[in-house]
Amino acid sequence: MSGVSDRIETLAERARRDRETFEPPPDPPDEEAAMRYLTEGVGDVVALYIEARTGERVRFDDAEFVLLERALNDWFELYAACYGSDLDAAFTVREVAELVVETHSIREAALLLTRIPERDQRESWRHPDD
Template identity: 50%
Template sequence: MPDREYGDRIRALRRQYREDRQAFDPPEDPPASDRAMSLCREGLGPTVMVYVDARANDWGVRFSESEFDALHETLNGYLELYAACYGVDIHADVTVREAAELLLDTHNVRDVAAMLTGVPARHGENGTNA
């Protein structure tokens, strides 16, 4: 895939994230685990996979600074929305490489989101520390 096609995918993912963020209303009675999983499958996973695809299939691909910025915004934004589904407010600052390595290790985007956010808490599914 030429570099331009990756750029187009990245821009489309960021547009979708911004639409999802704009439309997002935190759940009134968290957790909303089905909603969190949907954000993982439809947003977080595809965002990480752009990076994985580029690194696994096209080593010559070089992302521009603006493309990395878009990936960073989209990845971290989806992690924040994911956590909000559990009633947890976080400020995510994860690199796409870190998320990609976890995805390759776990093969499960929900596990990636849980490890990167700490949500839900390991001892419970409700996202609290109690």
């Protein structure tokens, strides 16, 4: 798989930029923004990890793993902030990927890992087709 390092650096840069430009919602939750951080952030990290691990079995070096997991956790923290919650995320890419594969849902994996949104916020969070 060529360009894995470049893709990791791009994800890390996007996460850093998202973190720096983030403005908390004035009236949480901002579910649309939360889902964007999950799908376009966490989901992109998980997709790259799964692609690398199931395709050519790419081995990430330590620096690449640090960048990937920092990006992943930055996006989880932004996801939580969209619900008005503080989260000190320290998830591994592997545990998130395994949950996504098991549940077939990035939203369900996020809920299991973060417990966000809280129970009283979940009705509006769930899509009718879930």
